[in-house]
Amino acid sequence: MMSNLLGNPHSASSPSQYTTARIEDIRVRLLHFFNADPAHFDLVFVANATAGVKLVLEAFRCQRDGFNYVYHQACHTSLVGVREEAKESVCVDDAAVHAWTQGRNPFGRHPGTASAVLFSYSAQSHLDGRRYPLSWSHDLRHTTVSSSSPLYTLLDAASLAATSPLNLGNSEFAPDFTVVSFYKIFGFPDLGAVIVRRQAKDAFKARRYFGGGTVDTVLCGKERWHAPKSHYLHESLEDGTLPFHNIIALDTALDVHRELFGSMAQVASHTAYLSRQMFHGLAGLKHANGEPVCVLYSSEAGDRDKLQHGPVISFNIRNASGAWVSLSEFEKLAALKNFHVRTGGVCSPGGVVAALGLQPWEVRRNFSSGFRCGTDQDIIAGKPTGVIRVSLGAVSIASDVDRFISFVGEFYREEKQTIALPPVSRCPDSVRFEVQGIMVYPIKSCAGFAVPPDVSWEVKPEGLAWDREWCLVHEGTGQALSQKRYPEMALIRPSLDFDNGVLRVRYTGQRHKDMLEGISVPLSANPWAIDSNSAVRTSSSRVCGDEIDAQNYAVPEVNEFFSAILGVPCVLARFPPGGQGRSMRHAKARIQSHQKKLERSIEKENRSMPGSFPTLPSPPDSDSERKKSRILLSNESPILLVNTASLDVLNDSIVAKGGQPVGPTAFRGNIIIGPSRWSEGTSSDLAYLEDGWSSLRIGMQRFQLMGSCRRCQMVCVDQETGEKREEPFVTLAKTRRFDGKVYFGTHMRHEDHSGTQTKETQFPTIRMGDVVHADP
Numbered sequence: 152m153m154s155n156l157l158g159n160p161h162s163a164s165s166p167s168q169y170t171t172a173r174i175e176d177i178r179v180r181l182l183h184f185f186n187a188d189p190a191h192f193d194l195v196f197v198a199n200a201t202a203g204v205k206l207v208l209e210a211f212r213c214q215r216d217g218f219n220y221v222y223h224q225a226c227h228t229s230l231v232g233v234r235e236e237a238k239e240s241v242c243v244d245d246a247a248v249h250a251w252t253q254g255r256n257p258f259g260r261h262p263g264t265a266s267a268v269l270f271s272y273s274a275q276s277h278l279d280g281r282r283y284p285l286s287w288s289h290d291l292r293h294t295t296v297s298s299s300s301p302l303y304t305l306l307d308a309a310s311l312a313a314t315s316p317l318n319l320g321n322s323e324f325a326p327d328f329t330v331v332s333f334y335k336i337f338g339f340p341d342l343g344a345v346i347v348r349r350q351a352k353d354a355f356k357a358r359r360y361f362g363g364g365t366v367d368t369v370l371c372g373k374e375r376w377h378a379p380k381s382h383y384l385h386e387s388l389e390d391g392t393l394p395f396h397n398i399i400a401l402d403t404a405l406d407v408h409r410e411l412f413g414s415m416a417q418v419a420s421h422t423a424y425l426s427r428q429m430f431h432g433l434a435g436l437k438h439a440n441g442e443p444v445c446v447l448y449s450s451e452a453g454d455r456d457k458l459q460h461g462p463v464i465s466f467n468i469r470n471a472s473g474a475w476v477s478l479s480e481f482e483k484l485a486a487l488k489n490f491h492v493r494t495g496g497v498c499s500p501g502g503v504v505a506a507l508g509l510q511p512w513e514v515r516r517n518f519s520s521g522f523r524c525g526t527d528q529d530i531i532a533g534k535p536t537g538v539i540r541v542s543l544g545a546v547s548i549a550s551d552v553d554r555f556i557s558f559v560g561e562f563y564r565e566e567k568q569t570i571a572l573p574p575v576s577r578c579p580d581s582v583r584f585e586v587q588g589i590m591v592y593p594i595k596s597c598a599g600f601a602v603p604p605d606v607s608w609e610v611k612p613e614g615l616a617w618d619r620e621w622c623l624v625h626e627g628t629g630q631a632l633s634q635k636r637y638p639e640m641a642l643i644r645p646s647l648d649f650d651n652g653v654l655r656v657r658y659t660g661q662r663h664k665d666m667l668e669g670i671s672v673p674l675s676a677n678p679w680a681i682d683s684n685s686a687v688r689t690s691s692s693r694v695c696g697d698e699i700d701a702q703n704y705a706v707p708e709v710n711e712f713f714s715a716i717l718g719v720p721c722v723l724a725r726f727p728p729g730g731q732g733r734s735m736r737h738a739k740a741r742i743q744s745h746q747k748k749l750e751r752s753i754e755k756e757n758r759s760m761p762g763s764f765p766t767l768p769s770p771p772d773s774d775s776e777r778k779k780s781r782i783l784l785s786n787e788s789p790i791l792l793v794n795t796a797s798l799d800v801l802n803d804s805i806v807a808k809g810g811q812p813v814g815p816t817a818f819r820g821n822i823i824i825g826p827s828r829w830s831e832g833t834s835s836d837l838a839y840l841e842d843g844w845s846s847l848r849i850g851m852q853r854f855q856l857m858g859s860c861r862r863c864q865m866v867c868v869d870q871e872t873g874e875k876r877e878e879p880f881v882t883l884a885k886t887r888r889f890d891g892k893v894y895f896g897t898h899m900r901h902e903d904h905s906g907t908q909t910k911e912t913q914f915p916t917i918r919m920g921d922v923v924h925a926d927p
């Protein structure tokens with residue numbers, strides 16, 4: 152620019168001609184850089200790799216019968232987005248691509264008709280550095296020759312080309328379209344390119360748009376006609392003025408890069424060496440208790456087998472007790488120490504989900520909660536939401552790697568053995584109870600969902616995960632409906648389908664045969680942000696006397712389902728955890744006076760017994776303490792505990808009077824405990840012991856008891872048939888009445904953990920069979 156006048160190309164002036172000539176030279180120089188023979192390939196300049204993808208998409212979008220799209224799981228977001236314009240699209244993993252090369256169509260036996268099929272994949276994953284075979288393009292081209300619509304392949308080489316030679320030497324093996332970003336190779340200029348295999352150039356014939364630069368003659372007005380440029384492919388695709396200063400800078404960039412680093416092969420072996428050091432260094436960091444500090448999602452880089460890993464390493468960090476380290480915390484500290492790492496989903500939607508083992512509904516839920524709480528909350532439900540990624544390049548040196556490994560060791564390696572809370576010992580005399588059932592009631596007042604025996608269930612401050620997050624509200628008054636008034640709600644059975652990310656709701660009654668099919672709604676907390684079909688409106692509702700803001704579903708099929716069954720105009724509403732203001736509620740449960748009396752007598756008894764336990768502080772019942780425990784839509788407290796020993800005693804009284812025994816579901820408990828295998832007492836010894844307890848340990852978790860649960864006639868609704876009976880309320884009123892009120896079951900809440908995070912405190916769970924240890 153100091154010594155030449157660089158004119159805008161496409162005109163006859165000498166500065167313009169000079170620029171045009173330089174651009175054409177550089178185009179060829181770049182093709183040679185990728186070992187691509189200009190006789191077989193053309194190079195089209197674009198703004199970046201993404202713009203290259205969009206240029207290819209523009210051609211496919213215009214195919215007469217559209218196109219079908221297949222993309223590999225490791226693809227960058229910029230390639231995933233292409234699916235939105237395809238007729239049909241499918242995301243495939245390695246096995247599916249392999250099967251395809253063997254002739255199995257990824258769309259199944261009935262691939263829709265489309266004019267073309269486009270297959271995209273990454274030469275190297277930008278998430279974990281894994282490399283994918285360049286030969287896939289060739290293999291697929293050969294297996295699909297007989298099929299009706301032609302197949303084209305799009306290779307994303309943006310990550311690979313940054314530190315490795317991209318070798319397009321064999322045009323038979325080469326992908327039809329290869330996109331690269333030059334700034335990733337040279338640092339400057341900010342430009343990209345699509346390298347097109349000439350055999351595939353017909354795909355662009357369908358492109359309709361033309362602009363200045365891509366057309367020879369245009370008629371406007373009375374007649375409509377234009378003649379596209381057709382001599383070189385790139386001429387017909389580079390709309391508008393090329394970034395000619397940038398392209399000329401590329402010439403210099405190639406020189407400087409060679410001067411500094413030699414060949415791309417040298418860069419590749421240098422970065423492969425550093426990457427192995429990094430991998431071994433991180434993998435070798437161990438806490439004093441022997442647990443690894445880093446969980447690595449990448450494998451070791453290799454240079455012997457070309458198809459291994461590039462210098463990109465992803466991982467997450469755990470403390471000695473297995474709790475995950477927050478990504479944003481790590482990133483802040485790394486930035487202070489002058490390391491430039493990337494954390495999060497790193498534009499690799501398929502790769503992150505595969506690495507972290509996330510289910511689609513979890514991603515939706517994470518998205519929804521990120522929506523509400525910002526990005527600092529990056530460990531959700533005991534799983535990280537992204538990764539820490541370190542990339543090494545031509546400029547990285549061995550001491551960078553050493554410094555990074557020492558940094559991770561210094562801040563995240565725990566030298567001291569930490570002592571985690573041990574599980575309750577299975578010692579017969581202290582253990583008389585165990586968990587016999589776990590129930591959640593996703594929709595307030597509807598049937599419960601029994602947690603399967605082998606599933607560890609999350610315990611949240613608001614209660615068990617998914618308990619009472621939804622309710623039905625009267626369309627006119629906004630009042631939450633309950634079984635007390637609508638006993639048929641017991642026949643509405645919600646179930647949590649995590650594989651499909653939905654709450655399914657079935658009706659098990661006889662009266663409404665047309666409703667047997669049921670409905671489903673997404674589990675994600677902000678479904679409208681994800682699926683525009685599930686419109687939701689915030690509206691004011693009333694639950695147990697509290698004015699709240701719930702989100703009402705505005706989906707006609709959903710609301711008609713409930714309204715028809717209950718015979719009342721109602722809508723489904725959601726009240727997800729984590730709300731503020733009128734989107735949150737507080738527990739109302741309190742220690743009752745019959746319990747206080749009991750407490751005092753236990754205290755007296757303990758004092759009189761030598762070697763007895765010291766009295767623990769009594770459960771909080773002052774207003775300020777109670778305010779701390781949040782609830783969703785349950786009546787009074789986060790969790791309700793039911794003791795089957797108490798139930799047995801109650802049923803004995805009912806049966807003695809000629810009545811029918813009732814099951815634990817009548818009391819709508821969340822955690823059902825009962826005498827353990829080691830328990831020696833009879834039910835009558837163990838009945839109602841819960842009245843005197845102040846805290847509990849279940850497995851590895853602590854709970855604070857919040858007082859007995861006051862009962863009403865709702866316990867008389869038969870949960871199987873939805874019919875009202877007399878029992879158990881009549882017997883309860885005789886045997887469990889204190890100060891004129893009837894009690895059965897106990898309120899409680901999970902106790903917050905303070906101190907070192909462990910796997911169990913970061914993601915608290917309980918499961919069936921867990922041992923229950925009570926403190927008086």
Ligand SMILES: *Cc1c(COP(=O)(O)O)cnc(C)c1O
Pocket residue numbers: 199200201202227229273275276277307308309310311331332343
């Ligand atoms: C960086 C990158 C992209 C996007 O490149 P842009 O130049 O930002 O459009 C696409 N794919 C991979 C693998 C990348 O690493």
